[in-house]
Amino acid sequence: MIRVSELSKYFGGTRALGPVSFEIAPGETIGFLGLNGAGKTTLLRILACDLRPSAGSFAVGNVDGIADPHAVRKRIGFLPESPPVYPDMTVGDYLTFAGRIRGLPPSATTSRVREVEEVTHTIDVHDELIRHLSHGFRQRIGVAQAIVHQPEFLILDEPTNGLDPAQVVEMRAMIQDLKGKHTILISSHILPEIRETCDRLIVLGDGRLLASGSEDQLTSRLELRRIVVAVRAPVGDDAVAGAIRRCIESVAGVTRVLASGRDDGALSFHIDATGDCRAAVCRALVEGGHDVLRLDRATSELESVFLELVHGGEHASG
């Protein structure tokens, strides 16, 4: 369990964070979401006991992070935004150093290093100098050093930062594998990454906690639902397009209908509603004689929520 209470951080006279309070249960995977400068990195550095807060308190398990940061550091693995790797060391030597410095006994270090190399798919580069490796490999080695001592809590600051799409998928899969073994805290400003990996989101804006909850809880909190629907329509037939739009607008709760594109003989619409209106929209279109080719929640729904939160923070957090 991590308990954070009224934590804040000032750099000079500038408030970078807080005050923020929240709790994280054991085994949870938490996503810290926020725009650049929202205070994510500051918060994670404080929780990793790399940085001291200006005010407030936090506890990891039963250990007070302010009074005994040394004890907290034993229980935490931290991957900062840029992986802290020594370019002139081989992967094996580096992970051995990281394991030993974090308290692994010499007898267990070699086998544990092999284990984390397998988990992070870096075993093939065990003897390579880190300076010769790509950014993707360095990021994986960064994760490996964070888990080598089997910490209860794993803190990953922007773990997909600078990775290409294929590497992002690999990193996401790696984090999925780590779920259940650690309580994981991940920060990101990339929404799909957060939604697919995390059980709960904590949204930060301007250093303050704007909202906390699962994706469903956040979207329902804003009473915002956006769905996307694709309906068969002949090309250039404005009458049919108008009929489809009227059909959708007739559904109770629909607040806005936006034509979003035409593809393969189908018209697509983005629909904002005050509740989950997927069934009602589908029924209305079928009863109106239209062929529904696709109907789903819009992938940008969480993005809408996020933007709504960070730009209208006062309203959302109230």
Added chain:
Amino acid sequence: MGENMRAVSIIFRRELGEYLHSLLGYLVAAVVLLIDGLLFFAQGLGPAAGERLSGEVLSRFFYNTSGLVAIAAVALAIRLIAEERQAGTLVLLSSSPVREWEVVAGKFLSAFAFLGGITMVSLYMPLLVMVNGKISLGQVFVGYLGLLLIGAACLAIGVFATALTRHQLLAAALGAAITGTMFLFWPLSIVVDPPLSRVFAALSMHARHFQGFQVGTLHLRDVVYYLAVTYFFLLLATKTLEAKRWE
């Protein structure tokens, strides 16, 4: 081994490996030994050496080497923390269960071991004097003890400088400035009036406290002075690292 010494030992070994695999380490060693050898030849063996006594040649050797060791110490120390901070690798240590003094001690000891190695390589020069003249082993032993002590003190100043900033050039300038100031305390003590002159003389890094080592005379006050300077600047470095956690 206690938990504290375990961390110091792990950091020590990594940093020593870094010196042994880096260009900087060998460059510093080569330059120091080259200049030291040239000065020794000029003052002890060459035609300009004249009819000096062996003890005097050895004394001049320790005098020259002490200056070179001081410069080498600052040069070796500047990368220790500033480089890590600049590369973003210091966070590995600062988020690990390692205390600041353990980081400082591990890094200092690694640089000291490397500097000690360079210093001991120069031993062939006193041995040449011993073969061709008459000197006491005591003078050699005390001289090298002095070199190691002044090296430790200058290294500690360098460690403090490198803890202050992420810029290695700035760290080098700071380290050189502090060391230079402590060397200049002696000439300053000559031109100012008491009691300031006595204070400057007592703080003087080289002339006052190294003279005894040069001629083979071991004074406890000189040993204590170098150990105190070393401890003071390592303590400052530790406190600087602790303070950086609040920034």
